[in-house]
Amino acid sequence: MAKEQIDFRAATDTEPYWTNSAFGGMPTYQLGAKYPHDYIGALDDVLRFLPRPADYLFLYFLGFYGLLLVLKIDPLKAFFGAIAFGFSTYLIIILGVGHNSKAHAIGYMPLVIAGFLMVFQKRFIWGGLLTLFATALEINANHFQMTYYLLIFLLLLVGYFTYQFIKEKDFKGLGFAFGSLAVAGIFAIGANATNLLATTEYTKFSTRGKGELTFSADGSKLTENTALSRDYITEYSYGIAESFNLVAPRLFGGSNNETLGTESSMYQFMISQGVPATQAEDYVQGMPTYWGDQPIVAAPAYIGAVVFFLAFLALLIDKRRIKYVFFGGALIALVLSWGKNLPTVTNFFIDYIPLYDKFRAVSSIQVLLELCFPVLAVMGLQSFFQLDQIQQKKALLQSTLFGVGVMLILFLFKGTFNFSAASDDYFIKNYGPAFVDALKSDRKTMYSADLLRSAFFILIVAGALWLYIKNKFAQNTTIILIGLVMIFDLFLVDKKYVSSKDFVSKREIEVPFQATPVDLQILQDSSNYRVFEINGNLSSARASFFHKSIGGYHAAKPRRMQQLFDYQIAKNNLEPLNFLNVKYLIQTDKEGKEFPIANPEANGNAWFVNQIQLVSTADEEMKALDKLDSKKVAVINSKEFKFRKTAFVKDSLASITLDLYQPNHLKYTSTNTSDGLAVFSEMYYKNGWNAYVDGNKVEHLRANYVLRALPIPAGKHTIEFKFEPEVVKTGSTIALLSSIGMVLLLVAGIYFERKKETQL
Template identity: 50%
Template sequence: MKKVYQYYPHILAFLGFILIALLYFSPVLQGKKLYQSDIVQYMGMAKAQTDFKAETGEELYWTDHAFLGMPTYQLGAHYPYNYIKKLDQAIRFLPRPADYLFLYFLSFYILLITLRIHPLKAFFGALAFGFSTYLIIIFGAGHNAKAHAIAYMPLVVAGVLLVFRKRYVIGALVTTLAVALEIQANHFQMTYYLLFLLAFFGVYYSIKAIRAKTYNHLFLSWGILLGSAIVALGVNATSLLATAEFSTFSIRHKSELTMQPDGSAKQTTSAMDYDYITEYSYGIAESLNLIFPRLFGGGMSEDVGIDSPVYQYVINQGASTEEAQKFASNVPLYWGDQPIVEAPAYLGAIVFFLAVFCLFADRRKIKYVFLAGIVLTLLLSWGKNLTGLTSFFIHYIPLYDKFRAVSSIQVIVELCMPILAIMGLQTFFKLEANDQKKYLLQTGLLFFGMVGLLWLGKDAFSFTSYRDQFYAQTDQGRVFLSVLIKQRQEVYTADLLRSSLFVGLVIGALFLAHKKYVSTIMATVLVGGLMVADLVLIDKRYVNNDNFVAAYMMEVPFQKSPADEYILQDKSHYRVYHPQGRLQAKTNYFHKSVGGYSAVRPQKADEVFIYQVEPQLNTLIDHINQTAMTLEKSLSVLDMLNVKYLLLQTQDNQDIPLLNTSANGPAWFVESMQMVHSPNEEMKALASLQAKKEAIVNAVKFPELAAKSSFAVDAMATIVLENYQPNYLEYTTQNNQDGFAVFSEVFYNKGWNAYIDNQLVPHYEVNYLLRGLPIPPGKHRVEFKFEPQVIQIGSRITIASFVLLFLFLGGGFYWNKRKKQKKEAQEW
């Protein structure tokens, strides 16, 4: 009975997490869904593959509706034998996003229990982690994969700790499954950042083992962790291999071009350029909003209420009460340097206070591992504001330059700080009375000293940002800016007081416990309740019930416009270009689009528009026939991409369809090849390309094509697209001479194969990004099939890894059993 009783606190915590997750996101109980802008964009991108699977029952690994064509590996593709995904789905049994919030809680709770934290304190610690403002606001943006990966981070750390603490079998099991689930979450940036913290753990426990001369334990621990990592990678092999393969095709890889669109030389790294990587860099002083939420204004759309300078200013301008309230609910208070900020990454004043208390009072050296994780990732989150360190990591730390928005590395701070906080809270109750008072006083003096400095130093801040230059252009704007600055100053002061109040209340609760006026349990509940309330009150400003909508609004996020209806009447094969919305996914939802919404969009498709099309948009507009709504003169690049329709947006945001009558169609024979010798030359040649007559070929890549550069195309030569599926194209060709055909499809040799009369033949990259194929004379059947070997190879590795997993764990349990039996025999 006693053995069963010890699990009661964990069962209660589990049930509590379910209840709290559902209460926080209570609209899910009414069938509503959280409106998530990125998920809406994803649904636009994935619509074609979703429809294909619904119609055929087959998984689609290539979509024709985005960026001229791309693999679906980062668009929710499902792979064979992905049993880890099924496990993940079983764990996340609640409606979204309550499932992720529950996973935050549960995973962090397991980590704290592994750290030998009392269940009640671990319960509140899990809530503090889960309600960390950054972890909540990413739901509103639709960063589900990021939330998913963050949620498994504590579980990975727990597994590693178990192994290093000689709990080998359970440690191996937890580590293997946790790492497998972490990878399966499919946000490799978050997983990569976690490795920095795990590296600190590795160094710490290695030094500890070397000093203690427990080499067998050290080698065994590293062996188990290595084995766990290999198995976890193996069971995710298909996803990892497919992503690695596609990454060389995406904007996350180094460009072949060494020039800017204007022809000037550009500086390149092994992947993305420095400015793109560091575009979202946390301000150094701005980091204080981890403790004081709106010190830098909060977000870019804050509700300041009716008792505010902004509201009064609008009223004084003659606006109605309703108009003033509407204006005051959407005020750009944020004055930091990041381009877009929806909310501060607030982790809690109380969490910070208790974490500092831990650093003063806790004698366990493992606290320095978490401190190291906090310091390093905080420094890295400053990005371009700490150029030396950032440049070093970009140029010398493997894979660091594959990820942008360096400010998001701060998730490690969000992970480590609540751990230290709960360690600090538990330490408080273990201290002698004099030490409780001593460290409480030290921490209080430090915190309120910081508040005092910020209060007195308020005038050192300008309360303006580069975005405010817009207001300075007119007299009226300058008046409004002065009001906005006053509003920002009021919020600054208010949140200093707010954090001070919460910390003051916690000090009071701990002082009552110190004096024995309240029990340890009561004090824990008081402190934990205040800690959670502090966070939830901020969270609800940014993600609340108002963000939920009826389910159908997320299930069918886009409605056809008259322009869409008009274009969809055309049943031929073509593409659509929306100049004002190329990087949005609404067009993808209905049409085969040249653009889309993706952080890993195909690089060459992106570059063709940046270098060739967008600089000449004004030229296109000059050639519109307003009466017939046709394009009298197109760009050769658009023609070769088979862009038959353009969607032009009017001033009232209505789309107008524009017919490009000169689009080349699905395929055509060319008369000649223009040989170039570098990617730069290829790109430059596109500007003067006669796409219907010639093809550009990089002779360095494909020297075999240089032997014949001209072809006879007779008047009767034809290429007809007979059968079209996203992953299969069939053409019939007729030509009396040896010919060379260009296809308006993206060249991707990591899966697309060409066949002539059922015989596999090589095809080539032409015109920088399209497919070209030599075709012999006569009538032929030409096919392109998407046959990615990476799926087959990955599937085999996945199966083998699951076998290895069972052998690995079976061997571990057998070894543990034998060890136990040997110990019992020795006792006899």
């Protein structure tokens, strides 16, 4: 979807801030726009010097290592802890499926926490500076859902330390801490002002903003007024029992595309059905063994059996109360990840916690758990070596009994599960009951095998610690051995879901799609038009790489475009395709072969209408499109736009032609013997698009729910639309001033710290 933007940037060395390649037209604020004075982005580029995805993996390691050092963890333990965090299965999987901005934001989370900890350790200058730059980088990563979840943890952290300061009656220290954090937050936000302001502005236009319609696509009355529907927010809710995947990876079948071997029940079933061995082996390479509550799972969110074991050890023996903050953060993340499976808590957050209803996939909050547990694990490992031998034996026994006991209890409860998935009915219908029986058998095998696997890793680590107690291993040898086992445990699971075959060349990333014969055929038409890829509905971005498409793939797509599709196009009303100037549709035949369909009824780039249909609500706007001749009539909301004229004279020679096309600048010539109203097949976006008639700025309207319209006087005129977003100018000024302030704070901080050292 960003290709038009990238090509325009390369050709003109300027940013368009708008693209027509996705959803009929949208700002590029969430498509990789580059803003003036984005110096934090430049710093981020320096830190991410490695090729993708190694750059994100490096951020995982770097940030977590820094956090552990701030927690006064020894470098060797911190080293292994950082790798264990980075190899947490979910953090690897999101790299494999391309959630780059999510990985980017997660990478800076530990550094932000480290900065907060330093501030509350009364290292106000260095802590404030680390918080300042880490927070700026976190915001710059541009994944606000991850940043929001981080904020939840930080509120818990601040609450804990605030209580401690008040308990000690250190109000001066608390004031300095809050002051340091406030200054850091203000400048970090300021340095990212352009993106934050632009995103805030766009949110109201997107599916993350509240809609105006009061009825759903099926005609029923909408009962919710949240930015996203409750079902959509909680669609990916972690099952309560499924949470044990965190410590035994494939308890609930692993993924929707699990690799099975020749020892599997499914393989034996295939052989029994007369399938040749080589075909049967290929077939079982991608089986839907997952039977949890979520619609699709690429891999289990496994934190590691060793990490789990050592984290419990920390809760037993670490004397620092900060452990309860990390445990509390993990617990809150786990509970909120259950989503619709714990409706009382989830509904409270959706209804009453600010911004919570802006994000979907509530299971994603488990990133906090995947951060907190490795912290606890390394704290537990370090604390163990600080105990006397009697305490070590007691703690080791308790932790081992707990860790292995959990696996044993889960094993004993195996008979209470039915190992059935929601998708099994489909497989029974199409492949028969025996096929599903084989699937269930493999699910049961995975359940038992992975419990034994996790117990085995726990016992290895317990054995290493026991040998240390018996003076058979030196401390560093024990740490290295445990660290390697911890990493090996995670690595083996990661490799099941992201392997060498998942990596592609840099060239394939830069050119991810090859033009099909259909694309090449359509591209022979050099005029300005749109394309609709029917099989992709509105959720395929492939066409955007080659054409101006009305589809795309984005978590915050333009709301009105999505509504237009759901309420009209999906119901086979083709008139919206005409007024969106969809000249070609890409269809697929029964054999899966694509072919183009020309739409001779497409309205073109702009046209004059004879009549205005005035309505007063969004509901009436949408319903007016049910039966609309868009070539003659335009629908306008008179409550939003003070427009009262309802009829125009349009002679046969009246015309309006597109003379210049750029994503952010369109130029037309209009000819009409009478005053008229022109409708343009371009998306209406009030914050940035300005209209000009013969160089004079004029007001324009929204027509047909999504398009631009403009009253044009009689005669021949030059019409221009220019995308001139004030938000970019304002934000860039703030970003420049904030960046200067950050540099001054850095210089001042270094000066005062050195001065303090000299005085000592």
